[in-house]
Every structure is written in C-alpha cells, then in structure tokens.
Amino acid sequence: MSNQETSLVDFADREKVLAISATLFREKGFERTSLREISKACGMLPGSLHYRYRAKDDILVDMMRLAIERIISGIVDATVSVDDPLEKLRAAMRAHVNILMSGNDMVYVLLFEWRSLHGTAHTQIMAERDRYEHYWQTILDTLKVKQYIREDIDINLIRLIGLGAVNWVATWYKAEGKYSLDQIGDAIWQMLTRGVLADEHHEAAKKL
Amino acid sequence: MSNQETSLVDFADREKVLAISATLFREKGFERTSLREISKACGMLPGSLHYRYRAKDDILVDMMRLAIERIISGIVDATVSVDDPLEKLRAAMRAHVNILMSGNDMVYVLLFEWRSLHGTAHTQIMAERDRYEHYWQTILDTLKVKQYIREDIDINLIRLIGLGAVNWVATWYKAEGKYSLDQIGDAIWQMLTRGVLADEHHEAAKKL
C-alpha cells in the first residue's frame, strides 16, 4: 500500500491495463482479483505490472481518476448542446445510464468499489466524485431557477435520489432485457419529473 | 468453501455472532474481514468460530438468510395494517429506509455484498431476494389494479427504480444530516408518485 500523493500516471499502455483491470474488478470485485490475474490478463508478468503500479491500490486509484474524467466528459458532451432544461436532464440521465452500463467498466468500478479505497486515496476520489455530482447540481439548479421545479422540493435530494435510481440500474440491467438503456433513462427521468400517478390521483395527492 | 446445501444453522449465540460479523462486513467489506477479526470481536478464538461455521462463506449465507427474514417481516409489519394503497407504499418506503440504515447491518450486507457469494449460495440468496421484491410487487400491483397508476407505466420498472433510489440512500445518508430517515423515505415516495414538476410544467410535460 503506497498511498503516496499519487501523481499522474504515464506509460504507453496505461489505458489498456486499466481497461483490463476494470473488467476483472467489475466481474469479481477488487479484493477478489489478484495481481497475478491482472498481469496475466494483460499479457505481462507480475514484475512488469509492478513497474507500472507500485501497489495494487494505485491501480484502483488511477482507474477511478480516469473514470471520473470519462463520465464527466460523457455527460457534458451529451448535454451541452441541449437547451431545454427538462430535455437536458433527460439527456444527462440517458448518458449516465449508457456510460455506466455499456462500454466502460471503469465507471462501474468507480461507483461500486469505493469501499476498497484506503486513507487519503479515499478522500481524494470522493472529492472528485463530488465534482461529478456538482455538474448534476448545475442542471438541477437551472430547473429550479427557471421554476420548473416546485418550491417545496430540495434539489439536493432530487440529485441523490435520481442518481440512486440511475446507479442501481447496474445491479439489475440485462442487455437482453425488455428495455433499452435509453428507455430506462427516460423512465427514471419521467418518474422523477412527472411521477407515476394517474391524473385524478395526482390532483388528490397534492393535498396530502 | 463448503457450499453444501446449507441447512438451518442452530446454536445459542448465532444472532450475536451474525450481528458482530455484519457490523464488520459493513464497515470493511466481506473480503477484507478476516476470521480472526470476527472471532476476536466475538470474544472467542478462531477454532470456536469454526465450530459454528465450517467456512467463512457460510457466515455470509446464514447472515443473508436472517437479513431477508428481518426485512420482509419488517416491511410486512409496517404495512399490513395500512389500507390506503398510496399510504401503504409510503409506509413500505419508510420502513425499508429505516431498516436498512438503522439497527440492522445484516440488511446492508445483504444488499451490497451479494457479489461475494459463490456458486449455489449465490443463486439461493438471489431467489430469496426475489421473494422480498415480490412483496413490493404486490403493493404496486394493488396500486395499478385500483388505477392509481397511469396505464402507460410498467410497475416492474417502478419497483426497480424505487428500490434503487431507496437502497442508494445507504451510500450517502448521514445520521447528523438534514433529513430524518422518515423524511427521506417520504421524499422518495413523493417523487415516485407525484414527480417534482411545478403544476404548469406538469401539464405541459404530459405532451412530451
């Protein structure tokens, strides 16, 4: 465990190593994946892997750093050109679900394996995760300011609840299932915004 | 690893051992908790712990069995005497959040440590988790049948999304935070049912 103030990692096949490790971490979990497995899957020997990362923890930290970059730029790309605030939120949800579930195991690891981080690495990564959540907050802020959202609603709670619904998708989504990722993103968006009640009960519920 | 068809476990201090183990698993994760730690925390030596559970996995499996019993009976207790279907859903959400976050680490372990299960134990526990989700499904079914829920909504998705929001609370809830567990449960319930849009936008959103 060498939690030195981890500086930037730089070597030729960094992304390849991280991508392969991420797949293993996702399938088996960080603790249940050995360095021998990782190096074997990368086509190198443990010594060579050690040349890149002095400690196993460092792989995880570097992976999470990259994952945060990826998810942030993914969401920004998907939303930056959308003007309507409600559609912007929808685009963000779709993008988040898609990035989490298809193509990028690092993001999954970021969201589900943070308990494996020790010491300073933990606080550092958590701070970067906050940076991501902050972007969501700006989207929701706009909705609030433009009075799309009811006065009595705390948008911090919306963010936490919305991200919960969205992240949990990773525990139940099946590629061969009934719904596409976009459909799932839309469903969460719809529920969050419109709710699920039929009109007459929606009116009645306001009085509760 | 002795994943024999694990039969009922029975010894005097079973619950004490499981409760202590659950706290450790919650704090550090299953893999990062050693049998030596567990036995020490239980005030016994590794040999004595081994007398109760032949393998580490067996502790986890037995814990999850008990956790499922607890969460099911907790939700049933909280909802069985509530007649109004919407209030029943609200009571269930409150109960789930409360059980998950206060007093029962086993339930947390059940929800977040299932990836540590191997082989037949995995499928068995998953089957029992389905039993729990099925109870939610009956609550939602009633809402649908009584036409509280719009025709175009799939209640399977509601269940998955709702449970996601509720379970994810475990990753961000702080006891000293702004909201009580009941308030959080209510907020999720409200969002799921009513949505968060202001009235004029709610009307407009129907056309999307």
Added chain:
DNA sequence: GTCTATACTCTGATAGAC
C-alpha cells in the same frame, strides 16, 4: 523495461488435546 525468483505476511481451514 521486462523477466525470474523469492521474501514475507496473512489468509482460511484443520487436527487434536483438553
């Protein structure tokens, strides 16, 4: 930069005296 070989620690699991 990459490999071989290995050091050292800790793990889960066990055997057997009491």
Added chain:
DNA sequence: GTCTATCAGAGTATAGAC
C-alpha cells in the same frame, strides 16, 4: 464446546539479472 498449534496456499511486494 473451547482452545492451541499449525498447515498449505494465496496475497502483495521486492530484488536483481538481463
């Protein structure tokens, strides 16, 4: 039922030849 003592193996990490 509980303890002591120990096993075999896996884990991370390292040293040093090439």
